[in-house]
Each structure stands twice: as structure tokens, then as C-alpha cells.
Amino acid sequence: MHLTPEQEALGRRNFLKALAGTPALAALGAAAAIKGPVRGGPVRVGFVGVGSQGRVLLTNTDPAYADVKAICDINPTSLQKADEIIAKRNAPAARHYTEWKEMLEKEDLEAVIMAPPLWMHADIASGCLEAGKHVLCEKMMAWDVPSCERMKAAAEKSGRVLEIGYQRNYNPMYRAAYDGVVKPGLLGDVYHVRLAWHRNANWRRKADKPTPDYDPSRWGYPTFDHLINWRLYWRYSKGLFAELASHQVNVVNWFFDAVPSSVSATGGLYRFKDGGREVYDHVYATFEYPGGRTATFSSIESNAFDDYYEAFFGTRGTLILRHERDALLFDEGDAENLRATSIELSPKTGGPALDASESRPANAPSTAVSRNISGSADRPSATRFEVAGFCEAIRVGKPLACGPERAMHSARACIHANDAVAKKGPVTS
Amino acid sequence: MARSLSRRQLFTLDFDVRTPTSTHWVRVHRTAMACRFEVTLSSGHARQVPAARRALDEADRIEATLTVFRDTSELTRVNRNAARAAVPVDQELFELLRSCRALSEATGGAFDITSTPLSRCWGFLRREGRLPAAGEIDAARSMVGAELVMLDEATQSVSFGREGVELNLGSIGKGYALGRMAQVLSDDGVTDALISAGGSSVFALGDCAGDGWTIDVKSRQVASGPLARLKLRGLRGPAKAGHHVRGVALATSGAGEQFVEIDGVRYGHVIDPRTGWPARGVLSVSVIADDPAVADALSTAFLVGGAALAEAYCARHPETLILLTPDDGSARPCMIGSHRGVEIETYAPDA
Numbered sequence: 001m002h003l004t005p006e007q008e009a010l011g012r013r014n015f016l017k018a019l020a021g022t023p024a025l026a027a028l029g030a031a032a033a034i035k036g037p038v039r040g041g042p043v044r045v046g047f048v049g050v051g052s053q054g055r056v057l058l059t060n061t062d063p064a065y066a067d068v069k070a071i072c073d074i075n076p077t078s079l080q081k082a083d084e085i086i087a088k089r090n091a092p093a094a095r096h097y098t099e100w101k102e103m104l105e106k107e108d109l110e111a112v113i114m115a116p117p118l119w120m121h122a123d124i125a126s127g128c129l130e131a132g133k134h135v136l137c138e139k140m141m142a143w144d145v146p147s148c149e150r151m152k153a154a155a156e157k158s159g160r161v162l163e164i165g166y167q168r169n170y171n172p173m174y175r176a177a178y179d180g181v182v183k184p185g186l187l188g189d190v191y192h193v194r195l196a197w198h199r200n201a202n203w204r205r206k207a208d209k210p211t212p213d214y215d216p217s218r219w220g221y222p223t224f225d226h227l228i229n230w231r232l233y234w235r236y237s238k239g240l241f242a243e244l245a246s247h248q249v250n251v252v253n254w255f256f257d258a259v260p261s262s263v264s265a266t267g268g269l270y271r272f273k274d275g276g277r278e279v280y281d282h283v284y285a286t287f288e289y290p291g292g293r294t295a296t297f298s299s300i301e302s303n304a305f306d307d308y309y310e311a312f313f314g315t316r317g318t319l320i321l322r323h324e325r326d327a328l329l330f331d332e333g334d335a336e337n338l339r340a341t342s343i344e345l346s347p348k349t350g351g352p353a354l355d356a357s358e359s360r361p362a363n364a365p366s367t368a369v370s371r372n373i374s375g376s377a378d379r380p381s382a383t384r385f386e387v388a389g390f391c392e393a394i395r396v397g398k399p400l401a402c403g404p405e406r407a408m409h410s411a412r413a414c415i416h417a418n419d420a421v422a423k424k425g426p427v428t429s
Numbered sequence: 430m431a432r433s434l435s436r437r438q439l440f441t442l443d444f445d446v447r448t449p450t451s452t453h454w455v456r457v458h459r460t461a462m463a464c465r466f467e468v469t470l471s472s473g474h475a476r477q478v479p480a481a482r483r484a485l486d487e488a489d490r491i492e493a494t495l496t497v498f499r500d501t502s503e504l505t506r507v508n509r510n511a512a513r514a515a516v517p518v519d520q521e522l523f524e525l526l527r528s529c530r531a532l533s534e535a536t537g538g539a540f541d542i543t544s545t546p547l548s549r550c551w552g553f554l555r556r557e558g559r560l561p562a563a564g565e566i567d568a569a570r571s572m573v574g575a576e577l578v579m580l581d582e583a584t585q586s587v588s589f590g591r592e593g594v595e596l597n598l599g600s601i602g603k604g605y606a607l608g609r610m611a612q613v614l615s616d617d618g619v620t621d622a623l624i625s626a627g628g629s630s631v632f633a634l635g636d637c638a639g640d641g642w643t644i645d646v647k648s649r650q651v652a653s654g655p656l657a658r659l660k661l662r663g664l665r666g667p668a669k670a671g672h673h674v675r676g677v678a679l680a681t682s683g684a685g686e687q688f689v690e691i692d693g694v695r696y697g698h699v700i701d702p703r704t705g706w707p708a709r710g711v712l713s714v715s716v717i718a719d720d721p722a723v724a725d726a727l728s729t730a731f732l733v734g735g736a737a738l739a740e741a742y743c744a745r746h747p748e749t750l751i752l753l754t755p756d757d758g759s760a761r762p763c764m765i766g767s768h769r770g771v772e773i774e775t776y777a778p779d780a
């Protein structure tokens with residue numbers, strides 16, 4: 001990424017600020033904003049799939065918004081870990097299920113929050129909607145386009161809420177960037193977006209079997225590894241495009257108010273060929289939008305230097321959204337006058353809006369680093385808004401931030417990206 | 430009871446109909462006057478970012494006019510020529526110089542925009558504090574004083590009483606810029622924002638949606654915590670004459686990190702223009718007033734003039750609150766005067 005020296009200096013300053021900035025949007029920032037309970041009281045929910053991402057959703061389920069009555073998972077270890085989360089907040093224990101249909105039959109639920117492996121999304125979400133439950137389904141929407149359409153049709157037929165879990169849509173930083181930068185046209189005309197999600201690891205999860213004789217084959221997983229590493233097998237997963245790109249493409253669709261008309265892509269399994277892995281470990285895609293606008297995406301599992309970001313390059317400015325936490329804005333062409341403007345978003349923590357003192361140098365932040373905020377990283381905070389937003393949609397009809405239509409558009413683009421790799425040619429929507 | 434909405438409403442993505450979230454601060458900032466100029470908005474007001482940028486453009490414009498660090502500025506032109514001939518200036522600079530003269534009078538000369546020769550002879554302009562040689566201070570003092578700056582109303586021009594006089598608006602420029610920025614924001618319909626420069630000059634517009642703008646006043650010399658926590662509420666009600674924008678201003682001056690030590694006594698880098706010697710005895714001064722330029726000037730004046738000057742000023746100027754922390758190791762500010770736009774939340778904490 002080419003930057004003028006002034007831009008580099010500014011970007012570096014902001015980068016240092018990001019490193020030094022409050023590590024946690026989580027607890028306090030979110031608590032200030034979420035002032036449940038909503039009208040009608042907490043929504044009675046059941047969880048399907050409480051693996052790692054299901055537990056992120058559970059952790060970010062505010063008891064003022066949702067009352068977790070039951071949890072369902074085919075892996076007993078996941079249920080046990082979910083119990084610990086519920087116990088920590090002194091909420092009543094949730095009843096356990098292995099089969100989601102049994103949970104629907106036996107429990108008086110209004111809504112289901114689900115994060116099973118991708119291939120199961122359509123069956124479970126459609127089944128829940130048909131049973132009259134509202135559904136918050138983890139992204140990507142579904143494994144193939146017909147499955148997405150099936151889910152959307154089920155939501156329309158049942159009249160129930162179906163939201164897909166793209167937490168960026170609920171992240172106040174993205175909403176502020178959209179409202180304050182993109183929508184007022186501060187970037188000018190944006191022809192190019194660069195999406196990157198680079199890591200240097202094999203994406204393989206390690207876990208012990210719940211019991212030595214545990215056998216998940218009746219659920220379609222021949223070995224325990226197929227279950228815990230479902231992301232690495234085509235039967236269950238759509239690989240990096242589904243798990244990473246779809247988040248970012250969903251943002252581009254939102255900011256562009258458009259969907260890709262065509263996608264070209266390359267990729268392959270280049271580095272981690274052992275261990276039975278099937279999905280690509282390197283992918284590169286070009287998403288073409290109407291009006292000559294193009295988003296490129298790369299995800300590599302051999303170098304993490306670029307980390308992950310969405311960068312919008314406009315005729316008047318550049319907006320870089322990094323790590324779901326850090327928003328940088330650079331004026332285009334103004335660097336020699338040092339007039340580049342930065343926009344930072346920082347969570348309100350209950351502390352001061354500003355530290356006043358004798359004059360500080362230009363690179364000093366507005367407030368001292370707050371070191372006493374505990375809690376996990378930013379990401380759950382947006383997820384907290386996501387779960388709350390879902391409950392508000394159910395209770396008071398608050399519009400969804402994503403919704404099935406938008407989720408289907410980004411899913412289609414990412415499914416087509418995989419198709420384009422296989423086909424070695426562009427796929428048109 | 431759940432309100433029923435059509436699916437279309439539920440599934441329509443229209444961010445305009447949503448309640449704005451105010452969970453974050455949006456800080457729009459840019460470097461000007463060698464510090465960070467910043468407009469802080471609540472994230473619910475993110476749409477006002479373009480207005481914030483226009484306000485920052487105003488700070489750039491003012492810097493270009495008032496700086497002594499650029500050959501092209503209007504002030505540089507005055508400094509270069511006003512000892513030889515009256516220099517006509519634009520109305521903005523003329524009015525600012527007139528305000529400076531009034532502030533100089535109101536503070537008995539403790540605020541003085543001509544003190545540069547003194548800072549130079551003490552080495553502080555080059556950041557190398559030193560004890561001047563005999564006679565140097567007197568020589569510098571002869572070039573310092575508000576009476577050496579003549580303002581001619583008829584021709585709107587400035588002339589100096591002698592060679593060597595130099596104007597420097599460093600102790601009022603940031604506050605002045607904040608006042609102008611506030612006007613730009615106000616013209617754009619922004620009524621709730623916190624604008625600041627370098628942390629030393631702050632102007633609160635509105636009251637942060639009723640919460641008040643929480644500000645911690647800190648000193649670099651006090652590590653134990655803030656000297657005070659304030660809540661600023663930009664004043665509502667009719668605008669006062671001469672104040673186009675309603676807000677409450679806070680300015681802070683301190684002895685700083687630059688010191689010179691003479692005979693075991695520590696002197697800060699701010700010179701008392703009345704004596705020609707560095708100010709001492711005050712660790713930090715914060716002034717709360719209606720006008721950010723006034724607050725800025727006064728914080729410097731009271732750093733050199735101390736509590737006695739602050740008390741004398743407040744006796745004649747209501748709606749001024751001063752937090753003055755003596756350099757006695759106590760880290761406890763004393764409070765002089767009052768201002769209705771500020772609440773002191775915590776004050777004189779145990780050090």
C-alpha cells in the first residue's frame with residue numbers, strides 16, 4: 001500500500017494509538033448503550049450449536065434481552081462449556097438437547113440463535129422458522145444459493161424474523177463510518193475497495209473427544225475431526241470465502257448499496273496439504289460492481305503482516321477500517337499540506353471525554369489509555385448489539401441491520417467466488 | 430406488547446429510521462498549531478463529521494494568519510514592518526489584537542503578547558533554558574509591553590514603539606481558533622460537540638445530550654490522578670452580546686516540562702512579562718469562562734500572576750472560575766470565582 005511520507009506518519013500515529021487504545025469496547029461501552037429490558041420482557045431463546053462461535057453469541061446475549069431456556073449441541077463438551085457461561089452470570093441453567101427438533105418440541109421458545117456448521121444452516125433455520133420461531137443464524141447464510149433462498153422463503157412464509165449474524169452491521173464504528181464518511185460523500189467516487197484477511201496459521205482446531213467412544217458419524221461426521229474442523233471440508237464448509245470474505249463483501253454491498261455483478265477468483269490448497277484438509281488456504285477474488293467499482297479480496301494463510309481490513313479508495317479520500325475497531329480516514333491529495341484528517345472512534349467508557357492539561361504535542365491522544373477496563377476484545381461488543389438488535393426486531397419491530405436479502409447477496413457472491421476458482425473463469429450473478 | 434410491522438419494514442435496511450447510537454466518541458482531528466485540534470462528537474451525531482472537517486479547515490486558516498513560524502502569515506508581516514511604519518491589517522487580526530490589549534490591561538500586564546524577547550533571552554525559544562547574563566533581562570524587557578503596540582482604529586493598522594518588538598499569539602491563538610471553529614460548527618447546525626486543541630484549550634458546545642461533557646484536568650507533574658473532574662455544560666439561553674456561540678471554555682496552563690534550575694529553585698518556561706523572570710509557585714491553572722480566547726489568555730496570566738491576580742480578576746469579572754494548583758506538592762487545586770457552566774465532580778482528591 002503506497003502512502004506519502006506524511007500519510008505514513010499519520011497512519012503510524014493512528015496505528016500506535018490503536019495499539020495503545022482501550023482494548024475493550026466490550027463490557028462498559030455496551031452496557032451504556034443497551035438499556036433493556038425491551039417491551040414484553042426478555043425473548044425466550046434456545047441455542048443450536050454452542051461451539052466456539054455459538055458461545056461468542058451466548059456470551060453476548062444480554063439477559064435483559066433474552067432468556068436462554070435451552071441449548072442444543074451434538075458435542076457434550078460444547079454444552080458443558082456453554083453451561084459455564086450461563087452459570088457465570090448467575091442465570092438459571094439451560095436445559096440440554098442433542099437434537100434441535102426435540103428442543104423445539106419440548107421447549108416453549110420464541111426464538112432460536114444458531115451457529116452450527118454451515119451445511120446445517122438451511123435445514124435448521126428453515127425448520128425453526130416453519131415451527132414459528134424467530135431465527136438469528138450465524139453467517140454465512142447457507143452452503144449454497146438454493147439453501148439461502150429456502151431460508152428466505154421460510155422467513156417470508158412464517159412472518160418471523162430471520163437475521164444473519166454479520167456483526168459489522170451492528171458495529172457502531174461501521175455505522176458511524178457509513179453515516180459520517182461514506183453517505184455524506186467524503187470519499188468522493190470510490191472505484192476500488194481492497195479487502196484483506198491474512199493469517200499465518202493452519203486454521204485447524206484442536207479438541208479432545210468428549211468420551212473415548214464418542215462417534216458423531218450419525219450426524220454426518222465420519223470422524224471427530226470432521227466435526228471440530230468442519231471448516232476444512234467442502235461438504236460442510238465454503239472455506240475462506242464463506243468464513244472471512246462474506247463479512248467484508250457484506251460491508252462493501254452495504255457501503256456501495258449494490259451487489260457484485262460478476263466475480264473472478266483463483267486459489268488453491270498450497271501450504272497445508274496434509275491432515276485431510278480440502279478447502280483452499282489461499283484465495284484471491286475480484287468482485288465487480290456496477291459503475292466500474294471493483295472490490296478485491298485476498299485471504300492467505302502464510303503471512304499475517306496485512307492482518308485484516310477493508311480499505312475504500314475514493315477520489316477524495318481513503319477510509320480504512322481495520323480489525324473491526326479502528327477507522328482511519330485520509331484526505332486524498334492533501335498530504336503535502338499536512339491537512340490530513342483522521343477520524344477515530346473510541347468507546348464511551350464512563351470516563352472523561354477529554355483530558356485537559358497544559359498543551360500536549362500533536363501526537364498525544366485525547367485521553368489517557370484506560371487500563372482498568374476488563375473484558376474481552378472488541379468483537380463481542382458488536383455481537384452484543386447484534387443479539388440485542390435481533391431481540392428488538394422481535395419485540396418492537398426494530399429494522400434488522402442485515403436481514404436475509406442482504407445476507408443472501410453476500411453469500412451468493414462468496415459461493416460464486418468458490419465456483420470461479422473451480423471453473424477458472426468469471427461467474428456472473 | 431409487540432408492535433406488529435410488515436415484513437417489508439422488518440427487512441428493509443434503512444439506517445435513517447434507526448435511533449442513532451451514542452456508544453462511541455467520534456474524534457475528528459488534525460494537526461494545527463503544532464498540536465492536535467479535535468472535534469469530538471457522540472457517535473449518534475456521526476453525520477456531522479463533514480461539519481467537523483469544515484471547522485478544522487477554519488483552524489488551518491487561522492494558523493496560516495496568526496503563526497509566527499511562516500514567512501507568509503499576516504502576523505509575520507506585522508512583526509517585520511510595524512517598527513518602521515504602521516501596517517494595515519485585516520479586521521480579524523485587528524480585533525484580536527484589540528482583545529489582547531484589553532486582556533493585558535485586565536491582568537495588569539501578566540498576559541502579554543510581546544514577551545518573546547524574554548523567552549529568547551532565557552533560552553526557552555530554543556528549548557535550552559539558561560540563566561541570562563547580566564543586563565540581558567533588562568535589555569529584553571525594554572522591548573516588552575502592551576504599550577509598545579499601537580493600534581490605530583481609523584486606519585486599522587498596527588505599529589510598534591521601537592525596534593525589536595515581536596508579537597506572538599501563542600498564548601491566545603488556540604482559544605481564539607476554537608471560538609471561530611465553534612462559529613463554523615454552529616452555522617452548520619452542530620450544537621453538541623467538544624472542540625479542543627492540545628488538551629490545553631477546550632470549548633464545550635451543548636451538554637453532551639444532557640450528560641455534560643466530562644473532562645479530567647491533569648498535570649504532567651502529578652502522577653497520582655486528575656487534579657479535578659469537571660462536567661461542562663455549554664450555556665443555553667440567549668446569546669450574550671459579542672458571543673455568537675454559546676458554550677463554556679476551559680483553558681489550562683502549566684509550568685510544563687521545560688525548567689531551568691537556579692540556586693536550587695526550579696523555574697518553568699513561562700516568563701512573567703512584568704518582572705522578566707520565569708513564573709514560579711504555580712503548578713497548573715485552569716480557567717473556565719465563556720470565551721475560549723479569554724480563557725486561554727487568562728490561564729497564562731494566572732500562571733505568572735498566581736492566586737492574588739486570579740482573585741483580583743474574579744472580583745471584577747463574574748462567570749469566571751479558576752482552579753489553581755500551587756507548586757507545593759499538595760496536588761490540590763484551590764478554587765476561585767464561579768461559572769454556571771461547570772460542575773466540579775471530584776475536586777482536590779487525596780494525593
